[in-house]
Amino acid sequence: MLEHFPFYLIIILIIILIIMLANRITVAYPVLLVITGLLISFVPGIPVLKIDPELIFIIFLPPLLYEAAWAISWKELWRWRRIICSFAFVVVFLTAISVAVVANSFIPGFSLALGFLLGGIVSPPDAVSAGAILKFIKGPKRLSSILEGESLLNDASSLIILRFALIAVATGQFIWQEAALNFVWMVVGGTGIGLLTGLIFKKLHKYLPTDVNMDIILTFVAPYAMYIVAEEFHCSGILSVVSGGLFLSYFRHHFLTGSSRLSAENVWQSIVFVLNGLVFMLIGLDLPEIVNALKTEGIGLYQATGYGLLITAVLIIGRIIAAYGAVITTIIASHFITVADRNPGWKGPFILGWTGMRGVVSLAAALSIPLTLSDGSPFPHRNLILYITFVVILATLLIQGLTLPYIIKKLSHTVYNDYRPEEETENHLRKALAKISMEYIEEHHKEKLNDSPHLKRLSSQWEVQLSLNEEESAMPEDIKAIYTKVLDKQRKLLLEKNKKKQDIDEELIRKYLHYIDLEEEKMKYK
Structure with a gap:
């Protein structure tokens, strides 16, 4: 051997x-x-x-x-x-x-x-x-x-x-x-x-x-x-x-x-x-x-x-x-x-x-x-x-x-309409995630929304559906805790949609769950 x-x-x-x-x-x-x-x-x-x-x-x-x-x-x-x-x-x-x-x-x-x-x-x-x-x-x-x-x-x-x-x-x-x-x-x-x-x-x-x-x-x-x-x-x-x-x-x-x-x-x-x-x-x-x-x-x-x-x-x-x-x-x-x-x-x-x-x-x-x-x-x-x-x-x-x-x-096989078009589904998921994130912040931490530049940046991100920019300073621990709760809400939303929405491809759901895990991991180094 x-x-x-x-x-x-x-x-x-x-x-x-x-x-x-x-x-x-x-x-x-x-x-x-x-x-x-x-x-x-x-x-x-x-x-x-x-x-x-x-x-x-x-x-x-x-x-x-x-x-x-x-x-x-x-x-x-x-x-x-x-x-x-x-x-x-x-x-x-x-x-x-x-x-x-x-x-x-x-x-x-x-x-x-x-x-x-x-x-x-x-x-x-x-x-x-x-x-x-x-x-x-x-x-x-x-x-x-x-x-x-x-x-x-x-x-x-x-x-x-x-x-x-x-x-x-x-x-x-x-x-x-x-x-x-x-x-x-x-x-x-x-x-x-x-x-x-x-x-x-x-x-x-x-x-x-x-x-x-x-x-x-x-x-x-x-x-x-x-x-x-x-x-x-x-x-x-x-x-x-x-x-x-x-x-x-x-x-x-x-x-x-x-x-x-x-x-x-x-x-x-x-x-x-x-x-x-x-x-x-x-x-x-x-x-x-x-x-x-x-x-x-x-x-x-x-x-x-x-x-x-x-x-x-x-x-x-x-x-x-x-x-x-x-x-x-x-x-x-x-x-x-x-x-x-x-x-x-x-x-x-x-x-x-x-x-x-x-x-x-x-x-x-x-x-x-x-x-x-x-x-x-x-x-x-x-x-x-x-x-x-x-x-x-x-x-x-x-x-x-x-x-x-x-x-x-x-074989020009039939194009089956098992799921919504991918681009349409991704737009739907991004809007749903942004909506639930803003709803959570406004319901539980509205007073911090005007005081914290980090929450302002995150809310802007959700509103325009853009990726995070590099931070010049470390994110405070209390804001990290809030953001972790938001990510958990997003994860639960995706899992719920995967159960109830039969016209959404699970691969796309997993793709966004992967993004959330990545975001959670990135937050450790902020």
Whole structure:
């Protein structure tokens, strides 16, 4: 491990350079990272990396899922809850069945149980890849929201399928009653443990005399605690992290100070940047080990690649069919549910169906397959499953990942009126914040308004909605206390508007909450 340490440092530097190149040429960085990893793996003398699936499941997944849970909009998650849940659970299950049937029919020696195992591995799309592409393209807000919400849940559902499929392969039987009870326990137990652990960490943040550094450390400990505790109780660790992360995200303004939120956001962005880069680079670097293992099964490389492309086609076609199936269901539901979209169109669903790139969760799931069965015999077709998974990841990243920007641009998709125009919303928020600030000052501190130059300047700022100018003298402590109360009023107003105003994008609300935290931080140095 230590002798390869310089190599790992070089890999991180290469990741930074590749992502810089991806941003420059407007290509999704996961595509370039996987290709770069492939090319590096063929360089003579390069250390052969053996990826431990537990390393990915325990080290990588909890923080990545936790950060995603903090970043997602609660409002968007609730608005698109039906299609998100259908894609995260129903579509993943149907995809696994489709892969099982095709694999059983066309791959020699593949039983339905093995096919279902393969389906559970390759069924969850990777939202990191889609998100990296969508940032270059001005796509519909609802598309990115659905993808983000789906990604939080589909990993859990696919890994639950994987667990049951492994039991079926190992024992040769599948008891539906036990599977149903275990499924309920994994979902309910995982969610409950995540919420309970989140509540404990919320209390720790709130009642312990923590500072900014301690708060940040606690945010890193939380996802690992949620994951490990849930797995110890044989529940879904991923659902635990997601539910706990969503819980803490919702109450972030109740137990974290503005300084802690600002610092944690910067630290987490850097950590997630490195983790995402590493996992996609590792996919490419792991190819030699996968190919060498495949040779032991006596299956030709071209034949195995053909199987991988066949499964890729099933996944792409199946997701597109599912997207249009969701449209038909929505149209039918619109006659009974008033919030359902009566005219979802055909272009948006096609784009959603094309965003099915697979990623690191699929590779980690494949690597987690044991080498042998309980009786000591080799696990059937393990190496072939590994190779097919790799082909699926690479093919979806190249085929869908490289063409998605073109498809989004080519299809003049409908401009959905989910929210007010951004400029109009920002004007509304600025006026609302200025109004509540002036109302508070005039109601509680009107006598100081004429005496304090600082309050005069702040009131002028709110009236004209301009940024603060640099102060020539320090702001008095009593004025700081008043201004802190005003900022707290502004924060409460924004949180209230986010709850009640469905036509305001939560991203803009978070933007202004961020401004308030910055203003609170700046005040410390005045």
